[in-house]
Amino acid sequence: MASTARPGPARERTHAVVIGAGVAGLAVARVLTDACERVTVIDRDTLPTAPAPRRGVPQGRQLHTLLARGALALDELFPGFTDELVAAGASRADTQGDAHWYLDGHRAYRAPSGLISYGASRPLVEQLLRARVAALAGVGIRDSTEVLGLAAAPDRTRITGVRVRPRSGGASGDAGEETLGADLVVDASGRGSRALTWLEELGHPLPARTRVRADVVYVTRRFRREPHHLGGLMGVAVVGFPGMPRGGALLAEEDGRFAVVLVGQFGEEPPTDDEGMLAYAESLPGPDIAELLRTAEPLDRPVKMRYPASVRHHYEKLGRHLGGFLVAGDALCSFNPAYGQGMTAAAQQAILLRKLLAEGTDDLPRRFFRAAARAVDTPWLLAAGGDLRFPEVEGRRGPADGLLDRYLTRYRAAASADPVLARTFLAVAHMMEPPARLMSPGHVLRVLRAARKAGGPGTGRPRTPAAS
Template sequence: MAATARPAPTPEPTARKHAVVIGAGVAGLTAARALGDTCERVTVIERDTLPDAPAARRGVPQSRHLHVLLARGALALDELFPGFLDELTAAGASRADTQGDAHWYLDGHLVCRAPSGLIAYGASRPLVEHQIRARVAALPNVEIVGPAEVLGPVTTPDRGRVTGVRVRPRADGAEETVLDADLVVDASGRGSRAPAWLEELGHARPASTRVRADVVYVTRRFRRDPRLLDGRASAAFVPFPRLPRGGAVLAEEHDRFAVVLTGQFGEEPPTDHAGMLAYADSLPGPDIAEVLRAAEPLDAPVKMRYPAGVRHHYERLDRHLDGFLVTGDALCSFNPTYGQGMTAAAQQAIVLRGLLAEGADDLPRRFFRAASQAVDTPWLLAAGGDLRFPEAEGRRGPVDGLLDRYLTRYRAAASVDPVLGRTFLAVAHMVEPPARLMAPGHVLRVLRAAGRTGGAGGTGANRPRAPKAAP
């Protein structure tokens, strides 16, 4: 009898022995966590001298500003580091229902408060980063080194595959060395030189999409008095075309409030106390002004500018440099007032971990395709919010006007319908897809609520006022 033919065995995926991560921010640390499951050794290279305790650092200029860990980001970090949220809360972070324990002002309308089950965490960026770094540093096969600068990748003679990186310690007289690696992940942030490196190696630069946001924001911290805000943990004012001003107040560690004031397209928050108070008084609700009037300042105001959101389309490249990935803000950076950066970075790390578990072959093409899908939602939300402003520079689609008119009515309706409010916040926190806002039942709710709202400008105490001239 003839022997039964057996299928040829599937070759084992090529294992990665040593991975290098450029940057020890949230994106780099979460990527290192993902790599640690399948790589024999992971080295994270950081330009800064990393502090031993939570502290702002030069390499993360936004670290002194207000940060919030969105509900989806909280779940992602707890998936990467089981027990992380309990540790963060134990370190002093606030934990609150994003609809039940907060005020949200959309187009000047106060979202109807109700328990939502959407839990967000208030903590400074240094605390979040410190907690993540401690968990990554404890991994037996991960090493965080620096301060050192990565000068570029080293490749095979045909420039098709990465074999390491050129590194120079940030010390006087330090010499350049080569660190061998078969996988390099660039998580160096918005200043990433990856497009230039690829071009130098004969590869194409990725195309980029840019949306000018022209954001200026000022952050200051105050001692938290539980009597303020009626005990609520936060409040947020989202800018809109009639009032390109916004802000937020958020409870964080050390019993303090972080307050941020934002402006777009020529509106710029002042940094003196009287000016900040006048600016807060021009917002649709009293929350931020209440804190500024009554709370004790704990530090000096800090200002930052963010010109534009940028998305690099590595997924569109016809040819990839094998063994070279880009993640975090180096892949896609968003208007920071939407608070999506840490969440998007953690989601990309989860994508990377899943792909590595399937095998290392053709990793760049697979990763950039999957990472592109992961950033689609935050990019749609951030770019769509910015493009509501006529001054914003970016590509608009043929149905954007119709969609914007519907969402304007939706925001007003959310002030009287808690279900609409919950869905809007679930989308903003990246727990539900944006398409959920257009579900037939929600469209019907928006139409039914039309007679109970005051139009696209707020009613009564929620009506937005004309901006006051700050001193």
């Protein structure tokens, strides 16, 4: 196993507690080992010893992809991680060259891009990260343990630890409540975070919240992967659009299988029976997903999940912060899962925290939340902005938004005829390029030229190096 040791700041804090042993919590724990003598990771679940779904991560059964930016971030935090992921069976793919992308019904031009992403189940990603973190000096992982609340100094301006209790029947036994002293507590417990309740109990102000209705229902099922499937491609993505609030994706992952997800919004709900799933897939632009459902052997039962809204908590706008308390990952901002940004955003926040800790620990909550807000801006813009394309979604739309939407609609069509436009679109989606890159003068000119060559929705003019 590759060493994760790296130079870091002097250890000014003796003990840090991370709530949540998911991707966000494990990434944060890795960073804190540079600044703290001890790090304790706490999770409600009894953590599995092999990759397996768990109750605390209900989305763990659904299709997951590690975006190009997320792969770089996790390799920065855990050198060699993506090599280890591939060795465990995950797929490594050129995002544009090894997959079909249907944007507004147009199939994007397929060509090598150098944008490398990975297909792996969420349990596999967590298992490998958890093993890395558990091997670090000074780290302890306590599973089957519930966090009851925060312990604070008498003036309630700073935390002093967390109150915990072993869950009945868990590996930690049946001992009663105890307080773990800590200099720093990071809540990375996901969408079920109780941070707002804890702050309210201590009399601290609560952050404003932005909520964008997503109204997503998605169903994932896994199938045996054969060499003839997809002509050897690694994946397919069909992105829903106004007038077609349906989508889907399939992706090669470990154990020689494909994960297939069908997605619906605003009343469109994928079924879970064989005939219904096939009929739903046949209604999508492009034949790929339906063809796989017809020919591949299913390996499990379909699993359905609902996601009502993307939610962002604006801690950066608070005038007063609780000393020693941070919030990260989905507990800070959760995105429509159709965009696949969660793991990437979490890893980026951990890298940001490492940079801030290296600069010192004074006023850390204010500094972290302000910097994290800037880091979250791009994925939030992509997810919330994508959902606001749908007229069913409530939200503020300025006069320029209509013009921008019309341009991006033409852009998606043009990306079927121009490999550069297709690459830039995917680079933005994978957070490797800023969204403004889509509107650069050179790209505007390409859109005007290529849009005339693009086929109608659903055809995508199958232009690739092998078939033009």
